[in-house]
Amino acid sequence: MTALGFLYPGHSAEDDYPRIEQLLGSDIRLDLVHTDIGEDAHRVVDALRETGSAERLAAGMEGLRLAGVETVVWACTSGSFVHGWQGAQEQVRTLARLAGMPASSTSFAFVHAAREIGVRRVAVGATYPEDVTTLFVEFLRAGGLEVTGARSSGVVTAAEVGTWQEEDVLTLARAADVSGAEAVLLPDTALHTAAHLQLLEKVLSKPVLTANQVSVWEGLRLADRRVNAPALGTLFTRHPLVQA
Known part of the structure; x- marks a missing residue:
């Protein structure tokens, strides 16, 4: 059994x-x-920074330690x-350091x-609002990716994003x-996408990477696991090209 841990802000x-988990298999x-999000405000950069403060992450880690997980991902882009x-x-x-195990975040x-x-x-x-989207674009470029375009929806709370349906996505x-x-990225962990990945890739005719999908893949990567799960999109159907 491979146990992966996720710190997820709020409820969306x-x-x-x-x-x-059901699509990955029984092992x-x-x-x-859940971690405390404080102010639910995508529009306020300072509030977003506080969401991922060391104090909030530390408060969430105790439950994951008790669960016996092998890796932890801060599931907040x-x-x-x-x-x-x-x-x-x-x-x-x-x-x-807080977890005493390999760790990463959805952005990475x-x-x-x-x-x-x-x-x-x-x-x-x-x-996100446009200014927050711009920060994500800058992050991707720092990671060596070329961003050919970015679309912002201007939603200011994770709670609202959590109500989006398939057609909205x-x-x-x-x-x-x-x-x-070459691919489309949807970066909000408050957005439901797990049920729509195959449809998204069929409609766009290219890979689609979404926040909760890549968060789980990252946890598996940290645990040195690769899983073939076509319902979760191209990311879960290809042989690994690099060990990042």
Whole structure:
């Protein structure tokens, strides 16, 4: 049994995780602990930084230690990339020290996943306000990716994003897709996407990477596991290209 741990801020799309667990197989367990988000405000960068503070992450780690997980992922994209590349690295190092195990975050998972499927040019479809989306684009570029275009939806709370349905997700992905992009990235862990991955890739005719999908893949990568699960998209159907 491989047990993966996730620190997830608040309550929005956490039901993606049991859905993904079911698709992965019986020898993988996904344990999720909710962290306090403070102010639910995508529009306020300082609030997003506080969401991923060492104190909040430490408070969530005790439950994961008791669960006996092998790796931990901070399953919050905006709560990591708002610190910039160097700041997000320090956040992960702090989390690894707190956890006493390999650690990462959803922001780094996107960069590692893009490398895994062999794409460099990506388009971004974000639920965030434009200024927050810009910070994600800068993070991806610092990770060596070329962002061919970015679409912002301007949603200011994770709670609202959590109510989006399949057609909302498809609309965002279509709007983000631009000529020359090899893949489309949807970076909000508050967005339900686990049930829509095959449809998204069919409609766009290219790989789609989503926040909860890449978070789970990153946990598996840290545990040195690779799983073939076609329902979870291209990321889970290719042989690994790199060990990031």
